[in-house]
Amino acid sequence: MVDYVKLVVGVLCLTIAVFKAKQGAANNAARFAIACFALLGLAAFAIAPSALRFIHTFEPLPNFGRWVGNSLVIAAGWCVIAILAYTVRDGERARRLVVLHGVIAGFVVLALGVLLFAGDTQFEIEFVTVYGNRPPITAYLTLFSAYCAAGLGAFVALIRRYSAAAPERALRVGLNIMMLGAFAGLLWAAWKTVVLVINRLSSSPVAAEAEVTALLSSTAAALIAIGGVVPLVVRYVRDPLRRARTARHLRALEPLWSQVHDVLPEIKLAVDDDDFSVYRRVIEIRDANLALRAYSHPEVRAWATEGAEKRGITGDQVEVLVEAAVTASALEAHAAGVRYHPDPRTAETPNAGTGDINAERDWLIRVSHAFANDATVQEIRSRVRDEVSSSAAVRPVPPT
Template identity: 30%
Template sequence: MADLWSFTAAAFFLVFGVHRLVITRRAWSDSAQRYVYGFALCLGSGMLFNTPTLTRALSANTTFDNLVNLGIHDLKMVGFAFLVLVAYALKSPAAAPRAVRLHMWAAGAILAVSTALYLVADPDIAGDVLTVSSGHRWALASYNALFALYGSLCLAVLARELADHVGRTAPGLLRTGLRLMLLAAAVGAVWTLWALDDVIADLRDGSQGVAEDVVSSMLGAVTAALATGGATTTLWVGALGAPMRWLRAYRSHRALEPLWSALHSELPEIALDPSAADRRPGLRRAEFALYRRVIEIRDGHLALRPYFESGVTAWTDGREGYDGSEGTDGGDAIDWADERGRDRQAVLEAATIAAALENKRAGRLGEGTAAERSAPPGHTPPTVPGTVEAEAAWLLEVTAAFTSSPTVAAVRHRTRTTAEAHTAGARESEARMPEARMPEARMPEARNG
């Protein structure tokens, strides 16, 4: 298990480091990029050779094992030094060259002290276990403590700069990437401080494991995944962008089905492509299908204008003597608190459409003047930015109100009742019309006689 996690972490860092090296080979002026792939290559190489499998494979003799172990340790220390250089490159304004040189000298000194402590400890390596004599336990413990403290300090310096950039960056891919890298720094600090477990073992028993243990390997893999994911946010979001857009468009297309179907049943001519109107689009064509559906709903809205009711707004507000008793089974007045936070304009728009559809079915023009029907008093639909996404978002709110709003249900019921009464009255008038025309039909016969 430790091998799997260690190889995974090493692979993340090495692939990322090589990738950054390749794409920035002509951008030598970008110091941050050089420091990033320097860190990734150093840490990835160190972790690769520190896997249990390679540690056992490289075991030949004590001297060689000690050189390999020291080299792995130094690669990781150099990787930590690169992190501070990345933080300096991210500073705004950029860190002074003197500060960069001072850090490099300090990193070199810490690396030299760490190497000296390891040589003083003069450990023996047998398989996966490193042991040291009782008189040199302090040296090995100091060696591991210096590694843990220096690494966590470097990560803290980087985290401070990342947090500052997160606060000054607008929401978007860049901010998401910075947050992932900030989280990677936090997990990396825990991973680095895990080496203090070796310090306790050194002082107590004078021995420690040579390779990464399971916990350390898992923390390293998580750190590597977060760091590389944050640094390549634009790449993987770009790769997943199209499928995610298709999925969102498909879901929006499906969600608009109730409103579109209601309009299409009364106005089948709104379908731009009748052969495809009732078929669900494939995922790849969902964006185009959504665009077409938005246009068709807007066309249906325009076609219904002669049937708009000018009093819809007054009905929903409980004015003009309407208390809601016609629109509900229990006779309760319309209560906007029942709308559960729905946008009021969306409810009014849905109510206007619902009333117009009832009038259209009954063949009855809406009450009021033509100007009042085209824009019912008190209801001005919000201005929507001219994008398919914005139009769809607005129509989704209208569709939700159209299908489940008690206010819309009440307006629909009142309009249906009024339209049915109007139709019944018209039929009664037509039934009386022949009797009213009969005297006129007999007049020519009387004159001829």
């Protein structure tokens, strides 16, 4: 079970590192975050029991694979401290702090190697149970636990600083899960300390030491990995859905937007950003409404309202039909060069909306549908077209 959990954690951590690397590292903190997850993933693989047995077949010294795995954890802890440094310090001060802690981490790794060699051990999966009461191994485990605890403490401080301010809910959830993992890691460090003290004071090993240690360490690593992968999974699922929803909204607005854009190409905004394409369409349509106000037939509202009443249409759908008919008829008048209002400010303004861009989008989608498909709108549009093209049409008011 422990073997399986560590391998799964290793896969999760390496997956997070790959995804973050593909997204690009905008700064030093992001680069160290990628390195941290990569090191944790490799460490999880290295200290899995099956990996330790495999490495034992060719390792130069007994338990060398365990030292490699523990060294990778130390390196990951240094990356956490580097992330914190580059997050809360200025560039040069952060760099000096990172170098200092890098030197400390290097000395810790070297000291662990020396202590392991001095411990004169043989390969054992139950390493702590068998050798934990030997002074060099006690020192090895104490040093390793202390450095991990320092890294986890820095990790908790970093997450507490930024989880509340995280802009996305998925990111906040992920950070909180990672913080739970860090607390589980601190419990692991505390447990290792208790075990070491008992081993020094008692001749018999602590019962279930290996099981509790594996449970706490695996829980910590799993929660940190899961917390890291939550935002990636949400983004992976959300982004295609968001793109599909955007495409659907654009298709729904297309009948109305394409016609007003053909007549008034100047409404198209220069900004080209897929994330705001729908909102851009809304703004462009509203700009077209304002530009067409001088061409709004004064009787169209009454005609549209009357047509809606005959069809039994009630509620805000009447206003949808009115706005669609006003826009459609204004396009016909514009094409014929017929202005009904010397001063556009005297024309009736379109639906003012609520100020909520999403509500405005949904409203214009309904207007666009009526613009393209409603029989009353088409009838009024045809009526205005005949009027402005007829020799009996009212003489256009010259622009002022």
